[in-house]
Amino acid sequence: SSMYAYEALPVAEWFRRNRELAGFHNPTRALYQTIRELTENSLDATETYGILPNIYLRINVEDEQKGWVSVYAEDNGIGIPGNEIPNVFGRVFYSSKYRIKQHRGVFGLGLKMVVLYSQSTTNKPVFVRSATLKSDKIYEFQIMIDTNSNSPIILDRREYPNKYRWHGTAVKVYLEGNWLAAKKRIEDYLKRTAIIAPYAEIVFKGPDLELWLKRRTTKLPPAPKEGLPHPKSVDVDTIKQMLQESRGMTLLEFLMENFDAVGEGTAKTFLEWAGFNPNAKATALTPEELVRLVEKMKQFEGWRRPRSDWLSPVGxxxxxxxxxxxxxxxxxxxxxxxxxxxxxxxxxxxxxxxxxxxxxxxxxxxxxxxxxxxxxxxxxxxxxxxxxxxxxxxxxxxxxxxxxxxxxxxxxxxxxxxxxxxxxxxxxxxxxxxxxxxxxxxxxxxxxxxxxxxxxxxxxxxxxxx
Ligand code: ADP
Ligand code: MG
Structure with missing residues (x-):
């Protein structure tokens, strides 16, 4: 064989091999991280949409000898559309949260790490049941990830009539996990979640631990709105992508349309200060001009500060x-x-x-x-x-x-x-x-x-x- 043995590692395979980077170091951390990812998704799917969260979590020891456990998580959130379920669980970097808005999830990675860790330790699929708001169907899937193609393998798919208009998501995974070693952290994690989210009802059942973290208030923090990027926060690649959708806009229009905190006055002042013609076509920028534009956007002191409507502090x-x-x-x-x-x-x-x-x-x-x-x-x-x-x-x-x-x-x-x-x-x-x-x-x-x-x-x- 040659000494020049180059190859590209598929993204899902890369994360499977480097799982400690996402918190899945060993059976203890992996169990804790699984609870965390599922809880965070459930909270995102409820409170962000004005739903008071009800979250039920269960850990069972499945095979003491092998050190296998199962984790079950169920919520009353907005659910996942049936046709999205396979990708959401089976494709790394697939998310509804790549938006400018405060979420717990950010990478589009959490669930997939759970599935990857689960299948590489027990070779079992993830089980999912979900129904969206007002859906007349409930979907059930069993899914694994093909790490070479970063795509879902659907092992089973079912639909049921949603007689009682249930909405939410339930997930069950089998994994190698050390309950005794993870117990204290999981307990701390859930209690600390209850401190910052006293409007959530969280029930946890573990082999020798039960927690009932009651709802202490029905007041939810204001839901975050979805926003646009601030001019100081973007880089050259982001601008390039935005330009592809700029449909013949002038530079002035491009700035006003795509950014937070940029009105006509500010945009004009900026362009003049930075030495750009406001009426030039945005797509006509040369690569050098593009770099200069981004540099100037970062330096300019006249932008309004970024809006905080995209945030959801607890108060x-x-x-x-x-x-x-x-x-x-x-x-x-x-x-x-x-x-x-x-x-x-x-x-x-x-x-x-x-x-x-x-x-x-x-x-x-x-x-x-x-x-x-x-x-x-x-x-x-x-x-x-x-x-x-x-x-x-x-x-x-x-x-x-x-x-x-x-x-x-x-x-x-x-x-x-x-x-x-x-x-x-x-x-x-x-x-x-x-x-x-x-x-x-x-x-x-x-x-x-x-x-x-x-x-x-x-x-x-x-x-x-x-
Ligand atoms: P992230 O949370 O960073 O977006 P995940 O892999 O954890 O990445 O989840 C991928 C997507 O799956 C989420 O963006 C969300 O749209 C959807 N999702 C995951 N869990 C739930 C849930 N419990 N209820 C509704 N949607 C969910
Ligand atoms: Mg997540």
């Missing part, structure tokens, strides 16, 4: 309800900061400090990290939130350690700068770090007020007694 009220209920705190103080942006991507940071009650005193605060309402449990050391909390000067806020203190930090964005494809840590972006610091300060100020009031009450009480 202080829900954060306080969630943290009180699940952490059993004596008091919770939460803040939602104003929208900010980095590289043209809007983001909002929320923070809460929870004090006393059932929170055990410790030498440093318990940190609960969230990104787009997803609890992040691994890689804490790589997360910018850890750094912010460690560097925070708690003495200024009347907190003396050991203290019964938990800190919640949530960042939501149309693009979370994750440190890896496993989505477990938020990377260090200066704008985000700064907002985290300010959010924590705002929440800690409220805590300080509370603690000094308590202190005064104690003093009064002591005087009275002595």
């Amino acid at each position: 202080p009220e829900l954060l306080e309800i969630g943290a009180k209920a699940i952490l059993g705190a004596e008091a919770v103080f939460a803040v939602t900061r104003k929208p900010e942006s980095y590289g043209g991507h809007p983001f909002i940071v929320e923070a809460a400090v929870a004090w006393g009650g059932q929170i055990p005193p410790a030498d440093k605060p318990l940190l609960l990290r969230y990104a787009n309402k997803i609890p992040l449990l691994y890689d804490e050391g790589a997360d910018v939130a850890r750094k912010v909390v460690d560097e925070f000067n708690w003495q200024n806020y009347k907190v003396k350690f050991p203290a019964p203190l938990a800190v919640i930090i949530h960042v939501c964005s149309t693009k979370i700068p994750y440190a890896s494809a496993g989505k477990e840590a938020v990377a260090e972006v200066p704008e985000i770090e700064k907002e985290m610091r300010l959010a924590l300060r705002d929440a800690a100020k409220k805590l300080r007020l509370y603690l000094s009031r308590k202190e005064k009450e104690m003093e009064l009480l002591n005087k009275y007694i002595s």
Whole structure:
């Protein structure tokens, strides 16, 4: 054979071989990650569409000797159209979430990693049942992935009449999973989900663990709208793709039509400043001009800041309800900061400090990290939130350690700068770090007020007694 043995690895095969990049390192992480991907999809399919989530999760030990378990997840979400089910489960990078809007899912990868891991450990297909809103049919499929062609293999397909107008999705997979080792993480993950989504009802049944995380409120955070990219957030390739659909527009029209925060005035000012003719055909740009245009778009200071309608922060009220209920705190103080942006991507940071009650005193605060309402449990050391909390000067806020203190930090964005494809840590972006610091300060100020009031009450009480 030749020493020049080149070949292209199909995308699904690449992910199967490199599954640790997506969180499927071993039977423990894989089980945790499976629960995570299914839960996140269920939450996306419900709350984003104004449906109060009901999620049922079950883990069974199927074969103790082989270490096989099954995971079943069911939701009351919007469902998946029958003709889309095979691709949604069987084609890597197939998604309805490649839009400018806050979602938990981002890569179009989660379900496929679940299926790939499942089939490469047990050689069993994924089972799916789904019905969309008002559908008169329920679809059932058994699917595997052909990793060479990155396409679904349909092993079984059935339809039933949807007599009771059920809607939602149920998924069952068999995989090699270590329940005992994953148990604590899964419990933490679900409880932390309940803190940030107190409007969800989550029932979990495991071999020796049952959780019933009740709905604590029927208030949902405002659903995110779908948006356009901000001029500072695009690169040359994105613009090229957009130009293909520009149907003879002038540069001026192209900018106004395709971007957020660009009115006619702004577009004209920009083009003049950047040295482009507003009436030139957008498709007539040379490759060099295209690069210059993108460069200028990034440099221009006159754009409006990106809109935050695409985001769905939880808000202080829900954060306080969630943290009180699940952490059993004596008091919770939460803040939602104003929208900010980095590289043209809007983001909002929320923070809460929870004090006393059932929170055990410790030498440093318990940190609960969230990104787009997803609890992040691994890689804490790589997360910018850890750094912010460690560097925070708690003495200024009347907190003396050991203290019964938990800190919640949530960042939501149309693009979370994750440190890896496993989505477990938020990377260090200066704008985000700064907002985290300010959010924590705002929440800690409220805590300080509370603690000094308590202190005064104690003093009064002591005087009275002595
Ligand atoms: P992502 O969540 O990043 O889009 P996934 O592979 O996890 O990628 O899911 C692919 C697509 O399948 C989603 O974009 C969504 O449209 C659909 N989907 C997955 N799970 C559900 C569900 N429980 N209910 C409705 N749609 C779902
Ligand atoms: Mg997903």
